Amino acid sequence: DFYRELEPVGRLEIVGELAKRALDYYQRLPAELRSPETRRNQALALTRYAAVLLNQARNDEARQMLDQAVPTLEALRKEGDASEAAAIGLASGLVLQTRLRIGSPEALAMAERAVEILKPGAQAPNASVEVRRAYAVALTRLGLIQTRNSRNEAALVTLPAALEVLRGIDNLQADNDA
DSSP: OHHHHHGGGTOHHHHHHHHHHHHHHHHHSOGGGOOHHHHHHHHHHHHHHHHHHHHTTOHHHHHHHHHHHHHHHHHHHHTTOOOHHHHHHHHHHHHHHHHHTTTSHHHHHHHHHHHHHHHHHHTSTTOOHHHHHHHHHHHHHHHHHHHHTTOHHHHHHHHHHHHHHHHHTTTOOTTOOO
16 A cells, blocks of 8 residues: 555655565564465565565566565465465566566566456455456556557457456546546
8 A cells, every 4th residue: 555655756765665674574583483474475575675676677676576476476376375465466476577578478478367366356246446456457567568569459458458447446537536
């Protein structure tokens, strides 16, 4: 939530500092206190910190964070973590990784996977705003990558779908002040 509120006003250093503190906490956590939940939370903090680093053009550091976070979240999901947080975190990590792999065939596959991960939760009755927002971000990223890869017909389906998801959040309209 802090990230979403502070990014538009350029205050990512605050989010970065909070994520860094969370990472330091998880690094110091004794083994006997580690659980699947703490592993998930650490991976989510890594993902959030990677987002900040990418926005600061610190790509190598962001890659290191994502190279830890994405496999951890994938493993947790394979182990049965069906939480919305794990799905959103994994999809967000994949979307961030596409920014590091612009123009590569991997970027398209990652974006498609992010959409697939979020689609069931986002299309469920009473889906949360968080999962719908993450789904719209993943769809937008996929549409942009499709365009970059000359898959314009697919992008003409994907990008309006992202807009429709965003409109469905609190019935947003183009003239809303919020």
